[in-house]
Amino acid sequence: MTDEIRPEELHQDELRHKIDALVARLPASLVYSLLSEIEGMDSEPTDRVQLVRQYVIEYLNRQRTNRARRLFTNLFEAFLIDDDVLYHGGVAVPGMLQRVDVGALWEALSRDAFPLLAVEAQEMLDEMARGEVIDRILRSPVATVMKERMRVAAVKHLDAVLANKKAMEELLAGMSRNRPRRTRLMSGFLEKTPTIDVNTLRLMHLVLTHAEGAGKPVADRLEEFPASCSGEAEANRLADRLLDATDQLRDRCGDDLANLLPLSVLTVKRNYPVAALYIRQSGVDPGRGDAMTAALTGHFIGVTRALTAALTVILKLNDRVPGSAIRPSAKEKARLEALVQRLDQLVHAATSAGLMEDRRSEPAFRNAWTQAAKIIGSRVAAVAMERSAQAAAARRQPVIDHADIVWLDRLLWRWQGMSRDFGFETYDLVKWRESLLEELRANVEKAMKFEETDPLDERMEHLLRIDGIAGVFGQRVSAWIPTFSHNMTRLLSHRLERGGELGAEEQAIIDDLVATARTEVGKSRYWKSNELMDLIELSERTRQVG
Structure with a gap:
């Protein structure tokens, strides 16, 4: 027979659940602020407040159970990234230290270099985490x-490994076997991860060797550089600062550590404008294997391949059923838009760095x-054409993925704009646009054919849906509607007479058609179309009332 649960235990469980629910809804910064407020109370906190503090700490520590690994990876923290996009390139990116790769190094070292120390560290941190947040513990003198x-x-273990080719190859093979499993947690679009190369291992060794010494000035200087620039003037100023800082570090710390600063501005901060100007101003020769040009090239290749990989999965290009709707989630759209934005930055960076002017560096791009x-x-483009045609032909009600179709068309046309800016424009998408606009025009003509009994509001909604697609390409359906169309004047008159506020797109179409009607009426001094005159007068009255 089990013991009865005491009332105070029930009360504590209820309080714990309330705290968990509250903390789960708050941003991490506010949770830490809450904790600081509790600890900074003037008077001695009550037992209940102490319980709240304890439950907040337990919640924060609950997801961070590999505490010894976390302590170890803190040695790399200033230079760590979580960027699955770079794995898509299939090439080594100089200066790249992925958190998952450092985790793989930890697994190897905690097994082969200091197994007892790893256990000791975990037990010590677990004990300390009973009454304190792990982030604070990791900064404590004991930790x-x-x-x-x-x-x-x-460092001692890696010194021996790097001096022994067989041991080095075994370590790299073991860490590389870890990569697919770890990267699957980062991205669902990555088919194959490249192996970890020896230069990445050497970089890890370099950072570890100097983590508590010459590496600190590099990390400190890195903090001076933001992740973006407000304009060209700031980019130039920061590039000058980066050149000066790198030269100073070279005198103080040596070439390898000094070079880590611009590489980290590129890969950690992802400040492409500054990195590009640094490449141009430092006078490096792209044909001689410069690390910065190789890193920028690696970013470019990774992003382009990540973009096509994501499109292939999201649009189901390999197993798509013709005619099926496209339904990208908000998260998938955000990823694609972020990749396109990043690629746009890289296009400008490659051009700004002068890499497109050199016949040795240009082919990779x-x-x-x-x-x-x-x-x-x-x-x-074929998927977008098929879905756009179906969306334009949907006479009674929109297709289920109409908004997604417009989004995809916009994404494609942005790609075309980048191709033009980059000098790689092809005729494919130009012809695709022309064909799509012809399809839309044909559907506008069909939409304007309706009987006396057809609901006019429904006709306008259909036109507006087509206009939404055409607007992506700078086209408006009003250009395809003939001025002397009886159905046009009937439709516009109905929409103006019904009152109420018109949407911006509909108002623009009406304004275009009324302006065209004015032009037609003005061409003849003796004959005026009564229908057009009535439409013009109705438009003027509506505007005056509005």
């Missing part, structure tokens, strides 16, 4: 000493773009 012991053991264009300009 700092433990971290230094792990760092020394790791051209090849990556061409491969992406084959998929986007044919397979993705």
Whole structure:
């Protein structure tokens, strides 16, 4: 027979659930502020407040159970990234330290270099986490000493590994086997991850070796650089600062650590304008294997391939049923838009860096773009054409994915704009646009054919849906509606007479057609169309009332 649960235990469980629910809804910064407020109370906190503090701490620590690993990876924190996009390139990116790869290094070192120390660190941190937030614990003197012991053991082990080719290959193979499993948690679009190369391992060794010494000035200087620039003037100013800082670090810390600063501005901060200007102003030779140009090229290849991989999965290009709706989620749309935005920045960066002017560096960019264009300009464009045609033909009510179709058309046309800016424009999407506009025009003509009994509001809604698609390409349906169309004057008169506020798109169409009617009426001094005159007068009265 089990013991009865005491009332105070029930009360504590209820309080714990309330705190969990509250903290789950708050941003992390507010949770820490709440904790600080509790701890900063003038008087001694009551037992209930102490319980609240304890439950907040438990909640924050609950998701962070690998505490020894977290302590170890803090040695790399200033240079770590979580960027699955770069894996798509299939090439090594100089200066890239992915958090999942450092996690793979931890698994190897905690097994082969300091297994007992890893267990000791985990047990110590678990005990300390009973009454304090893990983030604070990791900054404590006790944790700092433990971290230094792990760092020394790791450097000693890697010194031996890097001096032994067989041991090095075994370590790289083991870490590479870890990559697919870990990267699957980051992205559902990555088919195959590249192996970890020896330069990445050497970079890890470099950071570990100098983490508590010469590496700190590099991390400190990196904090001076933002992730974006407000304009060209700021980009130039920051590029000058980056050149000066790198030169100073080179004198103080040596070439390898100094080069980590611009590489981190590129890969950690992802400040492409500053990185591009640094490449141009530093006078590097792209043909001689410069790390910065290789890194920028790696970013470009990774983003273009990540974009096509995401489109292939999201639009189901490999197993799509013809005529089926496209239904990208908000998260998928956000990813694609972010990739396009990032690619746009890289296009300008490659041009600004002068890499498109050099016959040795330009082919890598051209090849990556061409491969992406084959998929986007044919397979993705075909889906957009099919769905746009169906959306335009939907006379009674919109297709279920109408908004998604407009979004996809806009994405494609933005790609075409980038192709033009980059000098890689092809005729495929130009012809695709012309064909699509012809399809839309044909559907406008069909939409304007209706009987006396047809609901006119429904006709206008159909026109507005077609106009929404045409508007992506700078076209308006009013250009396809003849001035002397009886149905046109009837439809517009109905919409103006019914009163109420018109939407901006509908008002623009009406204004266009009324302006065209004025022009037609003004052409003849003796004969005036009564229908057009009535429409013009109705439009003027409606505007006066409005």
